Amino acid sequence: MRMDYFPKVGPAARGDDIPAVDYLKWYIPRLKQQRPHNLSFSGLQFPWVLEGIEDVWRDHRRPGYDDRSLIAKRYGVKENMVHLCLGATQGITLGILAASKGGKVAVEMPSYGPVSQTARLLGLDTVAVHRKPADGPWLIDRREWKEKLSDVDMVIITPQLNPVGWTYTVEDRQWLIDTCFELGVIIISDEVYADSDPQWKPFFLEGANCITLSSFTKVHGLGVLRYGWLIASEDYISIIADIFHNLAGEMPSPTIRIVEHIAGRLDEPVELIEKYRAANLPLLVAMLARLDIEWKPPAFGIFGAFKIPGIDTKEMIDTIGKEHGLLAVPGCMFGPGLSEWLRVAWSIDEDAFAEAILVLEKVINIARKQG
Template sequence: MSELDLSFPLLPNARDAVRALRPSQIREVANAGFGVENVLPFWFGESDRVTPEFIRTAASSALAAGATFYTHNLGIAPLRAALAAYVTRLHGATAVEHVAVTSAGVNALMLAAQLVVGAGDRVVAVTPLWPNLVEIPKILGATVETVALGYGTQGWTLDLDQLLAALTPDTRLLLINSPNNPTGWVMTREQQRTVLEHCRRHGIWIVADEVYERLYYPDGAIGSQPAGQIAAPAAPPGAAGQAPSFLDLAARDERVICVNSFSKAWLMTGWRLGWIVAPAALMDDLSKLVEYNTSCAPAFVQQAGIAAVEQGEPFTRELVSDLKASRNHLMQALSALPGVDVKAPQGAMYLFFALPGAANSLALCKSLVREVGLGLAPGSAFGPEGEGFVRWCYACDTARLDEGIARLKGYLERHAAD
């Protein structure tokens, strides 16, 4: 038997780029809640309501009919056609050749990055940001530089000049999430136009994560506008309100990839279904990437997606109305607590706010779970720019929010002298 070669490490490890990825601090807080009775979990980005019955029925009918086989890599033709019609209704003419179905929005983000980013490429991201977007390019060997939103009397705002200065000719990709998770910030149409023109000049790709586009509240929070806060512009025309999108401005065959998901507008988080709108020239290569990642989304889940897109408009309108009411209710309750600084977001399903003790937001959130059973997400989970804040998902009824407020109030009173 040959001697052990000590020139190799004794422990089997993943490659350095993977080992360097940030673990999820949201999961870390959630893990701290195991064994704690009656925890109120506001830490994840999903509603406490189940997927609508008409969508579940479509899936069960498809299963009963035997929709259990592989499908086309880019999705079944009826769903791609339904999505093309949906995008056309919201954002202008979009052909089926520009639409691909994916196994969830996060899978779409990974595929988009794999299409255009490689080792050594420079990526710019606007933060605070859901950590998956920042970490995905790093898996591929790219470097990620961040441009932080500012926080003040207007809430979260973008310094457009700072972003443009970061988008140098050697930049390969810009990552934009609007409406933004966690802040609720929404990029204006004029900002999008300026950024798009700048990226055109320098050949920079844009990957726009627009999964919250339908969760849009352009008038601010009712009864809770801070003094001097400027109201947002009216919602753009369309089947219903939606946030400004790069799809409103960009030609379908330029360097813009828009990612979306069924998770938010139709409460389908567990179904893992999303889509991409991208240049037609990318589709053959995208098909190969889908094959080597997931092969295809499940056929019966895609049938559920057709029901969501074709029948779900009344549901989405009602959902947005309910979310807006919950947001306003939580805004008013938090504003009444001493030391809490919260501003009205224009989109998404979160309040991202400052409160005493949040200078170490991870420690604070763990303490909230242990002491009062309140589950919030630490701001540091969304990058160093988020430290000092916590995220509260308000996608639930107001009675549940009130119980959470009562627990937070009790905790702050108990620690007022700390």
């Protein structure tokens, strides 16, 4: 019996009905295998080396100090438009709880499980809205979105779409903003990959009905710290603060102190991403060309996905890939109809990537021969 690994939409879920994040159930055991050729990372592998941090365990609170100021300055907003949280995953929960009126939630697909499933855990029904595959940015299915947005309180989006890495076209973005404003729909935008795009305009700038959430996990390689944030109108942030106090109390002092210690270095990971893109992407494009696979990389970011016609990529990674020490992420983890897609990240050093790409080519060739 074939298992569906992609996120599930549907009615509010509790108890035995709570959906698993099947991607993580599949991925974490394979990550622990430490396969030598790892093209699976969704975040930058940045070589952070931190010297001793004075008083790292001490309470960070002090008179006249606001721990939101670092993010407020990065975005050019007032502190009372910012709330810190324990990573973007928690930010999704906070945003939904703050904006919900109890109605349905539209969730963009394909997606990473927690982005599209969290609303169900919070007692809300969800419906899927899709972006359609294209040679370049995947496109909003405007007829489907308009119909479903007419019957929801909010829509949860990941502009830099997982697993393909493409963001919206200018036209699709503006259509989404205008449509949601017209229908009174809240937009919750998960922008964890946005810092890799120097031209990115955060969604919170588009109106009081828009909430941006992000973190230092993906682009900056600081996932172990669980440092995230939401940016929204002062009214929403006030509600989010109350929710956060109920769920988590306050931000952990070690997380605050470590991030503030390296605040002056936060551009380094972004620069490294550009270096990796320049060195690694040509190797990937050339390898795919040798296999007669046409592919256009996303303009920014650290991963992309391509279709290998006739190949079940999960089966390939679990068998031939394992045999050759290769790990990449099958597209079936993110949405229906993506069983022949494979997500590959170029977020590792050039030598390791060059070696892994040759192994990937070998694995694909073997899979094709085996039919």
